[in-house]
Amino acid sequence: MKHPYILPLLGILTLSACSKDFINLAPQSNQTTSTFFKTASDFEQGVNAIYDGLQSNQTYGKTYYYLMEVRSDNTDIWDRGALAGVASQIDFFTEVTTNPFVSDGYAGAYVIITRANAVLDQIDASAIPDASKKQYKGEALFLRALSYFNLVRLYGPVPLVTKMETTSQALNHKRNAVAEVYGQIENDLQAAASLLPAVYTNVNDYGRATAGSAWGLLGKVRVTQKKWNDALAALKNVTGYNLLTDYADLYKPANVVNSEILFAVRYKKGLNPSEGNNYFADMVPVSFYYNGVLYGGSNNNRPTHDLVAAYESGDKRLGVSLDTTYNNSATNVVKGNYVKKYLDVPGATNDGGSNFPVLRYADILLLQAEALNEQGYNPATGVGTAFGFLNAVRTRAGLPEKKPADLPDQASFRAAVFQERRVELAFENDRWFDLARSTNGVAVLQAYLKQEYNLTTPVLNADRLLFPIPQSEINIHNDPANFPQNKGY
Template structure:
């Protein structure tokens, strides 16, 4: 069962916290000594977690929609996600591009507020105080990692600044952003607990910090593509591998044999889940909207969920569907090949239904009670295989064993001599709709090759542009560029 106490606190904060989205770059002048004691700081830390509420949605639009898993083109071409799908060069004003930037910096501001304000007087128990600091640093690292993967260079705000002060802080090199991320995560590893009592399940653990740190090393080890993006060609696959092995050997997690059970509404916090984002339904204000954003409005209307919302098309690519071998149980669980609308008309447009259970619908299409799996155990296993393949570190036989473990759960036969392309294909099938495909292609050096082969085959409406290396990251949002002339330069390749 979901932890009601922790989620209930988040729900209150989601309703009451004001996100200073009109202030660019994002910052805020402290808390005016609002936080006085341990309880106040527990609420403040929970407020940082509450910033994650839109993370699943924005990852879908900025990652899954960007990849070869979706072909999101409508007849009218007016949806914001279509320009992302199409590799449009004028997306600096796109609402999703700016919303994720704003939200990440809101989370960073909240983390910095805790880190700046917490003291021995306010939180006398050193263990509790150190745990709160570690949570704030884990989440700050989480937000900065999201930023660096999406935008490349970003301004480093490592404590609370006034709006005037932020106008003198330019974007830092990617390597310096990673330095802060790694420093924060190393401290989180040391000071976060391995687990929590039941009333606090859902908070970041030391295992979650190790998992995220391993992904950070894996990502910055990837190729640079000649841009100032997330890859630094640092060759730290051994560091990533050591962290993944630690989690596999010593962690309290496990491989769930039943694939659909990983995502069941009545099976949250199962052994697969290393870190998730907590949601609860029932009119609390903390329900999730991400389960329904991948499905057509007509499907929801036909099933008495939600309300009309105009044209909506986020079609699963034919290439992804064809990538599932006969007998793979994941295809039917992940994808619905069409639906019958309220007029008894069948719409043969495939879409993701991985996170939808119509029997669990809340008050509307924005109110689902399913936690969002950010890092799960299968991801750790597969990233271990990736570290071995990319870094020539570890035992290559382990790669085959990992891939075959995943394939067996999917109902598929074993394979041998797994190479990078076979690995990426299996990872794609496993994590469809979990917004991991784009990042996998980027960090393994395959994104240009794969996407530019896929676009001409899939783009039946001739809307998409071929991509170049500049489109591996997004533009800096235009409202950030205009806040002060010369403070930020736009990422190359964007208008």
């Protein structure tokens, strides 16, 4: 069985398990990490391979919105029968340790980490220009931190791997404490912020991680840990961004780079080999008549009635984010919910061009509102206040500002921020994590499960706020002391 951490770098890098230099000779037909990375172009290829891991169906291409949205009260799946049983487990909190979504999310993150480590192991000693060295190192650190942030929130303690390893070394991993993992994430992001440029001047580099990406993610990491003052210090460094006037513009494939996106997973349709996504086919209804063509979709990641009801009257984001009716023929309109944010007709099967926003400025504003409020309720309004950050997002959505009379204390303001995050960031993989870190998240989900499926506890309890470690990993390590399964599985 191959260990999931030990994966090739786009087919060009292989690992050697030999420790003796005199026999550590790679065949001329193969290249190792130590022989491949020589020029700036080589490192650019290596960094591009890390980004490529974000597009994978094991990560943002599919699995993550099952683990991060379907898991929440935002979305469900249409087909709950035998063929969709593993997805139903995620939705119903009945997943087993062999669930492929659980395994894919874990393995996909470590593919990205392994590719980042391959670059980081070689770049300091390389002779490439200093500007390129700083950029590529910063990008690798940012992408590794992003993957560890996803891992630690999904699975809790996970192996902290920061160097390329042999298979035998990987077999000796332990599950590092959550605090250790977060410490590495923060170190990586602080280093990345110091290395990455604020902007890119070459159009071919648009969409790469920037210093703003690193500062923004660092702020989010610290909010997740309830490090409020440190979070604000990082978030204040996110400059040069602003909210777009029209919320709908965020999701137009032609508007790939804009002033609100700090970082997104980018796709482009019409290329060979494909660089597109399968969002359209996975999310639209089973019979979906659109632009004169009848398409067949899976209707997964389907907006729940609970989410639809969460939008206030007049919220411009509702019609951009989802719809509750659709055409199943040229003339027939039927009821049914589906996600509209990523509604880009594919150039071919599974070849959509819409991008997936990982971090944007509206999120930064709401994180600042939350962090300020958690340090102490303040009824002040205006620029730079908790109310000011919250209302900037609401105003763009066409909603009235919240006043101190509406939110008279810390608890009501906290609830308003989480409500705003839900509708502003719907289908962007934030809802599950927001619920998991909130004080009443379990209660909210229990009420939702009762209402939606008539499921009651112990279907959901605090243990299910983490997914299980994939059973394959438990079997490989066979070390209950250092590599135990999560509680409740």
